[in-house]
Amino acid sequence: MLRLEGITAGYGETQVLHGVSLEVAVGEVVALLGRNGAGKTTTLRSIIGLTPVWNGSVVFDGQDITRRKPHTLALAGIGYLPEHRGVFPSLSVHENLTLVEGRRPGAWTIARVYELFPRLAERRQNGGAQLSGGEQQMLAIARALLLNPKLLLLDEPTEGLAPLIVREIYARLADIKAEGATVLLVEQSVRFALSLADRAYVLGRGQVEWQGDAAALAGDAEAQKTWLGV
Amino acid sequence: MLTDPSFWLVQGLNSLQLAMLLFLLSVGLTVIFGLMNFVNLAHGSLYALGALIGYSIAEASGSVFLAFLLAPLAVTAVGALLYITLIERLRSAGPLPQVLVTFGLIFVLMDAQRYLWGSDALGVTGDVPFSGTIHIGSEPYPAYRLFIIAVGIAVFAGLYLLLNRTRLGAEVRAGVDDAETAAALGVNVERTFFLVFLLGCGLAGLAGAVAMPAFSAEAGMGVEILVPTLVVVVVGGLGSLSGAFVGSLVIGVTLTFGTALFPDFAGIAMYAALVAVLLLRPQGLLPARS
Ligand SMILES: Nc1ncnc2c1ncn2[C@@H]1O[C@H](COP(=O)(O)OP(=O)(O)OP(=O)(O)O)[C@@H](O)[C@H]1O
Ligand SMILES: [Mg+2]
Numbered sequence: 001m002l003r004l005e006g007i008t009a010g011y012g013e014t015q016v017l018h019g020v021s022l023e024v025a026v027g028e029v030v031a032l033l034g035r036n037g038a039g040k041t042t043t044l045r046s047i048i049g050l051t052p053v054w055n056g057s058v059v060f061d062g063q064d065i066t067r068r069k070p071h072t073l074a075l076a077g078i079g080y081l082p083e084h085r086g087v088f089p090s091l092s093v094h095e096n097l098t099l100v101e102g103r104r105p106g107a108w109t110i111a112r113v114y115e116l117f118p119r120l121a122e123r124r125q126n127g128g129a130q131l132s133g134g135e136q137q138m139l140a141i142a143r144a145l146l147l148n149p150k151l152l153l154l155d156e157p158t159e160g161l162a163p164l165i166v167r168e169i170y171a172r173l174a175d176i177k178a179e180g181a182t183v184l185l186v187e188q189s190v191r192f193a194l195s196l197a198d199r200a201y202v203l204g205r206g207q208v209e210w211q212g213d214a215a216a217l218a219g220d221a222e223a224q225k226t227w228l229g230v
Numbered sequence: 231m232l233t234d235p236s237f238w239l240v241q242g243l244n245s246l247q248l249a250m251l252l253f254l255l256s257v258g259l260t261v262i263f264g265l266m267n268f269v270n271l272a273h274g275s276l277y278a279l280g281a282l283i284g285y286s287i288a289e290a291s292g293s294v295f296l297a298f299l300l301a302p303l304a305v306t307a308v309g310a311l312l313y314i315t316l317i318e319r320l321r322s323a324g325p326l327p328q329v330l331v332t333f334g335l336i337f338v339l340m341d342a343q344r345y346l347w348g349s350d351a352l353g354v355t356g357d358v359p360f361s362g363t364i365h366i367g368s369e370p371y372p373a374y375r376l377f378i379i380a381v382g383i384a385v386f387a388g389l390y391l392l393l394n395r396t397r398l399g400a401e402v403r404a405g406v407d408d409a410e411t412a413a414a415l416g417v418n419v420e421r422t423f424f425l426v427f428l429l430g431c432g433l434a435g436l437a438g439a440v441a442m443p444a445f446s447a448e449a450g451m452g453v454e455i456l457v458p459t460l461v462v463v464v465v466g467g468l469g470s471l472s473g474a475f476v477g478s479l480v481i482g483v484t485l486t487f488g489t490a491l492f493p494d495f496a497g498i499a500m501y502a503a504l505v506a507v508l509l510l511r512p513q514g515l516l517p518a519r520s
Contacts, residue, residue, distance in 0.1 A: 048414050074416035086411030090403040090518065099400050103416040147416060 001026045001151050001182045002047070007056035007066075008206075009046045016042045018206040019056065024151065029183040031193040031214060034203035035229055040186040041083050043203065044153045047184075048080045049073050061150060075104060079149030083156055083186075085140040089129035093120055096128055096139055097146060106148025113142035116172055134165035141172070152176075152183045158192065170196060190228055194218040202227040236367030241490050243366075247375040249482025250382020254437035255455060256462040257389065257474040258430015264406040264469015264518050266423050268321065271332040272312075274459060275339035276431050278452030280305045280438025282347045285447040288354045295359065298439050305435025306428050313427055321423075336453060343449035353446040361443075374444050381440050385433065386475055393471055402426060406469045406518045458485065461500055465507045467514025476515050480507070 002024040010016040016039050024030045032040050045051035047058055049070040057066045065073060074080070088096055097110050097120075114121035117138040123131065131139060137157055144152060157173065158166040170192050177183065177196060187193035194200060194214045202210035202217075210217070210227045217223055231237050259273050284301035288294045316335070320328050360377045363370040393399035401422045404412040413419045438447070445451075458481055466477025481500060488499030507515065 050410050050414060070410070070413040071416050071418045074414055080414040082411050082414065086408050086414075088404045088407040088411070090407050091400060095400050098397070099404055099412075099417070100415050143415060 001028075001061060002184065003059040004043070004047070005057045005059070007043075007046055007058060008054045009042055009051050010054065011042075011051070015054075016206050017046065020203070020206065020208060021056075022201050022208060022211070024182060024184050026182055027180050028199065029177050029181075029185060029197045031197035031200040032184060032186045032203060033190060033193060033200055033228055034209075038203040039206040040203055041155055042206075044080070044155050044184070044186060047073075047153060048078055074147055077104065077147070077150035079144035079147045079152045081140050081144050081152070081154045081157060083159070085136045087128040087131065087136045087139050089127060091128050092124065093126050093128065093131070093139055094124040096143055100143050100146040103146075104148045108145045108148050110146065113145055116145075116175065117142055134161050134169070137161060137165075137169060138172075141169070145176070150182060152181055153186075154183060155186045156188060157185075158187070158189055166192065190224065191218075234367070236369045237490075239366045240369050240371060241486055243371065243375060243379070245479075245483040245486040246382075247378045247482075248486055249478040250379050251437050251441055251455070252458055252462050252482055253382050253475055253478035254385060254433045254440075255459045256466065256478060257385075257471060258426070258433050259459060260463045260466060260469055260474045261402065261406070261426050261471070262423070262430055263463065265402065265409065265419070265426060266321065267325070268317070268328060268423075269325075269332070270317070270427075270430075271329065271456065272335035272339055272452075273430070273434055274452035274454075274456035275336050275343075276305050276309065276434040276452070277438040277441075277455055278343060278447070278449060279308060279339065280435030281442040281447035281451060282343055282352070282438070282449070283435070284439030284442045285347075285352045285354060288356060288442075292356045294354060294356070294443055297442070298436070301439035302432040302435035305438070306432040309428055309431025313424060317427070321420075336456075340449055340453065347447070347449060349449055351446040351448040354443050358443040372444070378440055378444065381436070385436070386471070389471055398422070398425065403518075458500060461504050465504060465514060467511075467517030469518030470514075470516050473514055473516035473518070480515070 004020055004022050006019040006021050008015060008017050008019055020043055032043065034040050042051055046053050049068055053066050057064055060078065091099065097113065101110050119135055120138055120142060123135060141157060158169055173196055185193055185197060194217055197214040200212065200214045200217050201208050204227065210223065255273065255277055259270065263269055280301045283304045284297035287297040287300050316331060320331055358374065360373040362373050364373050393402060401417050404417060405419045405422050409419050462474060462477040462481050465480055466473030480503060484499050484503045485496065489496040492499065
């Protein structure tokens with residue numbers, strides 16, 4: 001579904017990614033882990049076209065999508081959950097959803113994401129700025145689902161949330177996985193990510209330092225300590 | 231004079247009328263700026279163009295209403311041409327090239343206008359609607375100015391509905407909030423920007439056409455109004471429709487009463503208002519992004 005071949009990227013003159021290669025197969029949940037500043041967010045931004053790729057290529061669904069514009073990639077079937085959620089404060093909860101619904105029709109509709117996250121249905125008339133962190137996260141996930149994506153890019157879906165909400169979000173992500181979703185998941189909370197993922201990559205200073213089965217990493221405290229410092 | 235209520239009423243209406251012209255001009259500028267951090271300094275020249283084209287249409291057809299309809303469309307077409315030839319390229323060029331090129335454009339457009347229409351102030355000779363006067367106390371007051379106020383309020387209402395009740399409006403608000411995320415969700419922000427830019431050009435043209443019967447049309451009039459327009463954008467707060475409206479009221483009142491009460495300091499009054507707002511609310515009165 002997705003293949004990165006040695007991509008390099010950065011901001012201005014500063015290089016952040018030094019040749020990242022990774023692959024996500026159809027129906028797979030792949031975790032992308034790494035310490036602060038390792039380049040996880042930059043990798044996702046490069047895939048969706050928000051940060052230009054300098055070298056290397058991004059292949060999605062058999063097509064080279066390197067340097068394509070973000071909105072065309074969204075319409076091609078990449079759903080993106082930005083770091084810090086990106087809920088639009090000027091739009092109500094419902095408007096945040098109608099903005100996206102219908103751009104790529106499919107099984108996910110507003111009615112269905114309200115079923116997945118009943119809290120959002122209760123707060124549909126609230127402004128995006130009035131939501132709690134957990135509700136914002138649910139809204140951002142719901143919005144990405146409404147694109148009926150072939151591939152979901154999730155950047156820290158539990159960042160800054162209370163443990164109870166983290167568990168709820170992960171339960172919903174497990175539902176989404178059970179429906180056969182293909183996901184590239186960036187996470188700080190290694191334990192949750194590895195409980196959901198099939199495989200994992202660990203980034204360090206803009207390069208892949210470790211890759212393998214999620215279960216192998218989950219069971220290997222030594223490896224976690226070396227690569228993730230946990 | 232100051233104890234005469236009709237003085238306050240007349241100046242109040244004059245303030246409103248000026249405010250509505252400033253609103254028509256500033257609303258396009260501010261939303262474009264909020265959406266793309268792009269500032270088109272030649273926006274005032276499009277106001278002059280609307281007045282001059284409106285004058286020619288009114289003279290040729292004898293109908294000022296036709297001018298109100300066609301002049302904004304013609305200015306929109308000029309805006310589209312500017313967009314395709316210059317502005318699209320400038321989009322990613324950063325603020326300095328944008329300021330320099332659109333500043334240069336002011337002179338290009340002014341000379342083009344002088345070449346086509348000459349340098350004189352041109353007033354329509356045919357019939358003007360609402361040309362009568364009403365009486366405020368003992369003061370006669372031109373009814374046409376009330377018409378300008380009505381146009382401004384109607385445009386504000388229309389834009390309010392467009393922004394808050396349509397998908398395009400939601401795309402604009404989302405784009406102003408966070409253009410990157412909007413794009414990543416499938417919104418063609420570039421296209422939204424283009425549409426808003428055209429709408430802004432059309433409203434500048436409308437402002438010019440509507441101002442023309444009251445104040446005549448002249449090649450330099452765009453430069454004169456540019457500075458108050460930019461002040462409105464800053465005072466109102468970037469990117470926001472209601473900000474442009476409130477900012478226009480503040481500056482309209484300041485300029486009008488400044489001129490009436492302290493003719494020697496009228497120019498300073500506007501800057502005093504600007505500084506006061508910036509000190510108390512650096513982000514402007516009602517910014518789109520807080
Ligand atoms: N907009 C930017 N401009 C300049 N440098 C940036 C920008 N965004 C990130 N960086 C730098 O790029 C490097 C990688 O950042 P990135 O956000 O990709 O890391 P990350 O793995 O997502 O980190 P975190 O776990 O903190 O979210 C960091 O050193 C960061 O300082
Ligand atoms: Mg990050």
